[in-house]
Amino acid sequence: MEMIERYIYAVTHRLPQSQREEIAKELRGLIEDMLDERVGQNDRTIYEVESVLLELGDPVSLSEQYGGSRRFLIGPYLYNQYIAILKIVLMALGIAMSVVLAIEIIAEPYSIYNHLVRFISLVINSSTTAFAWITIGFAIAEYKGTRPKVGMWKPSDLAAVPKYQKEIKRREAITGIIFSILFLVFIIFSNHLVGFYVFEDNELDRIIPFFNSDVLSKYLPFIYIILGLGVLKEGLKLVIGKWTKKLATYNLLINAVTLALVAFIFSNDAVWNPYFMQDIAKITPQHEAYETIKTIWENSRVSVVTIYILILIVDTVSVFYKSFKS
């Protein structure tokens, strides 16, 4: 009977290869026995077969019973955190993208349609990427078994309830994620908007960008890694939930890698717009203003990296401080 084979297939095809054949054989025997009990070999009709299969129940739940312990990509232990982080990152992404959209529309109001199209494709792209990476991260955590083995538990293992000042406020991590996304969205997609805004008769005439878009785009993979590390850092804060030495160490490592990548990118002078001073010269007839801007421009190229280093050092130290403060 074909329906019996279909049923057996429905039960077994989700089970491990090694067990399929035997379970199928056993089930086939069982169904035959059950049929025999109802009617003889010759009087079988589709109704008897159906009633036997109905008695055995939904093949999916039977298959689950055979499967024994359930296996998860992301199990119940991590699921809530997974959903929380997913929501936060996607929300932060949305906010950051909207800010970029708003600025683009203000800066170039004539091409709203283009901005919108780009905005939508950016939102789709970046949210799928974020979704994928967060899921992969949690799947690895699940696979590696972040959950301590059942039965190995001792009361002395219980972590201390975080003191109020040691608790990481959700707000803080969320703001961190929004800013790192915002910052990098600008660097990656809207670096033409980061620049010197030239106004003529109280209207925005044009923007002289700080960066050289073409060169910067060659560093895209690195910039993505920096963004990923930034989100990872805030994500760890959310997952760990309190200022601990472990968190401070992770923070140090992430900051060190981030710094190395930033230094690597900016060590190439070509990432800066080579025509910047030339363009400035065109709009500043007065010599003095030009000289001032030139000094600032030349210094800023060094100071961007210096300021970044300082920010990272302050961040690293403050996280260590918070974790050691009792």
Next chain:
Amino acid sequence: MSDVNEIVDKLLQEVRRGTITIGVLSQLEQPKYGYSLVATMAEKGVQVDPGTLYPLLRRLEKQGLLQSEWDTNEARPRKYYLLSPTGKEVYDKLTTEWRKIVTSMQVLMDEGGEVKNGND
């Protein structure tokens, strides 16, 4: 009223789940195949769903409580299960524990009844 019945059904299912394992072990001093086990247990008033029993037999075999052998002499090949030495030992211990549970549950339920009567 149907709510009460539903809850009772659910709780009973949980109670039965544990007893089925002991029941199955009790019947396997002699080798039996799955469906004959369903029949003998039903005869003695214990209804077991084949969909529950078959996976259970496999699990118990995996845990080393049962041994199995395929009988291919008959027209229909059947897998026969039998208590392993470990299974026997486990079953004996479970029997002792089960008796204790029955006794203490009896005490608990009798006490509960007394208090209720006393309040009346």
